[in-house]
Amino acid sequence: MPTKVRIPTPLRKLTNNEDVVEVTAGTIGDAILELQSRFPGIQERLVDEKGEVRRFVNVYVNEEDIRFLENQQTTLKDGDEVSIIPAIAGG
């Protein structure tokens, strides 16, 4: 089975209101490209002009922040779960 990607509420208008989307890409970077090809406009919301994941967007693979894995090179295998969560302010 492919990888599940959880889409946060603010981005669901780009994914036809789907909150979970499946991808077959092998890395996070490729997954973002795959999402972009299906849902145009989503890439620039997640990644800046330099190609880095935006500071206030957190991406987790199986609950681990990709910043502590291999960032966009983090590999994905069948059954993995990716969550995209905007940072919460507060405090």
Add this chain to the structure above:
Amino acid sequence: MKALKCRECGREYPLTATHVCEFDFGPLEIVYDYDRIKKSLTREAIASRAKSMWRYRELLPVQNEPTVGLQTGFTPLIKADRLARRLGIRELWIKNDAVNYPTLSFKDRVVSVALSRARELGFDTVACASTGNLANSVAANAAAAGLKAYVFIPADLEPEKIFNSVIHGAKVFAIKGHYDEVNRLCAEIAGKFDWAFVNMNLRPYYAEGSKSMAYEIAEQLGWRLPQHTVVPMASGSLLTKIHKGYQELLKLGLISAAEMHIHGAQATGCSPISAAHKAGLDFFKPVKPNTIAKSLAIGTPADGFYALKVMQETGGAAEDVTDEEICEAIKVLAETEGIFTETAGGVTVAVARKLIACGKIGRQDCAVLCITGNGLKTVDAVDGYAGNLREIKPSLREFETLLTDRQNIGASFTL
């Protein structure tokens, strides 16, 4: 104030109750028309106004006259010669928000702004997620302003802080979890209810209140910048706003440029920003807090990235200290300057000591320490560190025996 602006991409938004950029989820910040402000905000004008944070009114984000917290701020700036000698520095000042009005912490500044603005925007209910002082301030100020208040805190907060919120009639919810979990819950609640969450949907306004601490420091020093400012860090917001405050005074020509370093202080048991700074990283790793400095126990600091940037830009350092060092520092401040601060203040003093000892603050330099809350709020934390009470019968002989004993044994104490 002109608009809300995203700190990441620069997109602008109207001045409503919103805090996140729709495009990249970056935090929104208030932008001002400084050219216009320059015309009315002069040293003379400021000097003629009431001794409160609102003497800098043009730089604070309310449209009309503020309605909450008119007596807040303009707390004492104390020249701390005895503490300076103890820590080994030439010139030391304490900015004493432990006596801020009305709830004895710097949070009264941010709440004064947030509640005044909430009223302007038509809210009748205010709320917050808090590690203690913010809850007290929201509860008290909301009561005085006739607003309904809901405050959310971690269930294991100090009893004094819990009581200080309950007594004002606010609806207090103690959450079984640490602050970041309280925050997450509040984000969900804020999404559902039409309340003014001072540190969420009103965050851009709220945060600006902290700048007043910086303005006051500069004015009370005789309109000059301190060489070093040591600021405790929970979310990192206060540190970034102290910097913004100083920058604005420079921009308005109220002070001249000078050497200025801003240092951040954390407790080792919750030091994501300090750890990142010391490792030379520009992002932090979230931690699970474990420290008596509960007011600073935020494992995922919302302004951590910007705090790191400010320290880097101003050549400042971050440091962290153990729970024991915190308690000793509370005691030293109380014994040398007669100021009783809570654990967050102990963190600041202990970190200042460390920075002076390792040379990051020079021994011939001048430093200001931001003391953000009162010791009566965290009394249990220093239990065992204060001296002992001696009980005697009303007998002169017993008293004189005890006096001689104490003089012989003494209470020797070194940091």
